[in-house]
Every structure is written in structure tokens, then in C-alpha cells.
Amino acid sequence: xxxxxxxAPAEETKNVADSGRTLCPVxxxxxxxLYEIRRFDPPLDIWKCAGCALQSNLTRPxxxxxxxxxxxxxxxADYTYEDERKNEAANDQVWQARLKTIQKTNPAxxxxxxxxxxxxxxxxxxxxxxxxxxxxxxxxxxxxxxxxRGRDLYCGPVDEPTFPAEDFNVITLIEVMEHxxxxxxxxxxxxxxxxxxGLLLIQTxxxxxxxxxxxxxxxxxxxxxxxxxxxxxxxxxxxxVAGFRRFKLYRPVDFPLAAKLRKMKLQSAPQSPxxxxxxxxxxxxxxxxxxxxxxxxxxxxxLYAWK
Ligand SMILES: [Zn+2]
Numbered sequence: 001x002x003x004x005x006x007x008a009p010a011e012e013t014k015n016v017a018d019s020g021r022t023l024c025p026v027x028x029x030x031x032x033x034l035y036e037i038r039r040f041d042p043p044l045d046i047w048k049c050a051g052c053a054l055q056s057n058l059t060r061p062x063x064x065x066x067x068x069x070x071x072x073x074x075x076x077a078d079y080t081y082e083d084e085r086k087n088e089a090a091n092d093q094v095w096q097a098r099l100k101t102i103q104k105t106n107p108a109x110x111x112x113x114x115x116x117x118x119x120x121x122x123x124x125x126x127x128x129x130x131x132x133x134x135x136x137x138x139x140x141x142x143x144x145x146x147x148x149r150g151r152d153l154y155c156g157p158v159d160e161p162t163f164p165a166e167d168f169n170v171i172t173l174i175e176v177m178e179h180x181x182x183x184x185x186x187x188x189x190x191x192x193x194x195x196x197x198g199l200l201l202i203q204t205x206x207x208x209x210x211x212x213x214x215x216x217x218x219x220x221x222x223x224x225x226x227x228x229x230x231x232x233x234x235x236x237x238x239x240x241v242a243g244f245r246r247f248k249l250y251r252p253v254d255f256p257l258a259a260k261l262r263k264m265k266l267q268s269a270p271q272s273p274x275x276x277x278x279x280x281x282x283x284x285x286x287x288x289x290x291x292x293x294x295x296x297x298x299x300x301x302x303l304y305a306w307k
Contacts, residue, residue, distance in 0.1 A: 021058050024049035025184045026238045031056055035217040044222055052237060055207060055229035064181060067225040070141045073118060085145070088121045090266035095125035097259035102170060103129070106199045110169035113193070116176030120146035120153050131170065136162065160189045168193050172201040178226040187242035194307045200244065202303045207231050209299030232301055233294055244305040252288025252300030260285060
């Protein structure tokens, strides 16, 4: 039998079809176009899976490292938010509160890895809480800066050989999962690195939330470098396929509102953050707790998954 010549894809979809990016990494269904987000140049091409509603940003450079230049970490790139080095005292309020929640099931002393650790502020907070804490980041710049502060940081991608099997009791990804280009492989890698009973903590936006649905293409979470947009349901499904067995979902976040307000006060010092802003944050937090099943008013979530 003669081999069939490969079918030539239509010109406008050639690049994405060639790259295999239109198959959903969670459920293998085909993805189809959802939005073109024109506030960026080039516009972001967002596709959505018909099976599990995972969304993917097909606009990405061939070399993802291009997105994480020094400017990304110093707040100069137009799609980043802050230089974390200037806000460590404020962020520490939230880091400490989060560590208290982690301690309830996976207490120190234990080995701890923060993936996408940037300068390693959270790594240092975990060390102070008694964990043997390390960090991993793609950026040479951020890792070098963090090491100058005495933090145990590694530079590299999420790649299985980076660490031995069953090396960690806790792995955290704070606003990082959405950056990873191969979610299924990343989930398997985290499972491989964790000891039995180990905890994987993922904070990312929940696209099942009313906030993301209502704001549509205007939702601020659509950014260059954010490659996948999850829901609680499809994130759990991805992790379950990789072998994770037990889940706990926190909405909006896994720490109390008081920690967030303390963070805001320190961020705005010496001026106080203003009653309006504190009230807005408090209302957002309370709205975030209005959630039942897949329904949630806001799109904030933190998923804990245990091996
Ligand atoms: Zn899917």
C-alpha cells in the first residue's frame, strides 16, 4: 500500500497546526479559536478545548527564555508587575501565612522546592519556617541575585533530571503553572520529584470563575508568557492523570484576609493604603469565598494536591 502524502494545512493555521499545539494536553480533544487579544503586539491567539475547557495561548516565541529577560524581573517589561526584591517585607506577610497552612499537613523539617522562585523570597521564608528549602527558576539573572542573598537556587527548566526521584516533601508553584509549556510533562515531573504523601501547591487563575467569564478577553490574566489557562476541574484532571490522588481547593487563597491586608499596609508605606483600597481588597476576598462546586464568583484559586 502506498503511503498517503500528508495533508497540507490551511495557510492561516499552518503554524499552530504544525506545532501540535491545538491538541489539549489535559484530555487530548481538539482546541478551537476563542479570542484574539489585541491589547498586545503581536495579539494573543487564545484557543479553548471543547472537552475540558482548558485555554491555550498559541502566541509564543520559539525560545521561551526571551520572555524572561532581566526586565521581566525588575518590573520593566510591560507584562510583569513588580520587582519582588523591593517588596519582600510585604510579601513575607503572605508567605508566612501560606506556610502555616502548608505546615498543617506537611510540616517542617521537610524538603521544599519553590518552582519559578524568582529571587527566592518565598524560599527564604520557608527556610526560616524550618524547611530545607530550594528554588528553581529559568532566569540566570534572578537566580544569581537570589544566590547573592544566600538562597539555595537552581537555574533551569522544569525537567525531570534536574532533581532525583522523591527528593521533596513540598513543591510550590505560585502563579507559575500558567507559564509552563508542557503541562502534562510538568505534572509527571512534579509527581516524580515528590516523596509519597508529598504536597504540590498550585496558585493560578480559575477560568471557571465568574470573574474570568464575565470579563472575557479583557480579563487581566491574559498575558504574553501565560501559555495555559486552567479551571479547578481540568487542573485536577491533569494532576490525577499524573498520579496525584488527594486534592483540596482553596478559594480565593490558602491564607486569611488579614495577611493580605498586612501585606498591603507594608507595600504602601509610609503612606497608608487608604480605606477604599483596603475595602476593595476585603470585598474581593469575601467574594472569592462565594464558591460551591465548580461555581465561584472570582477567579482566584489555590489547589493542593498530594501524591
Ligand atoms: Zn481538554
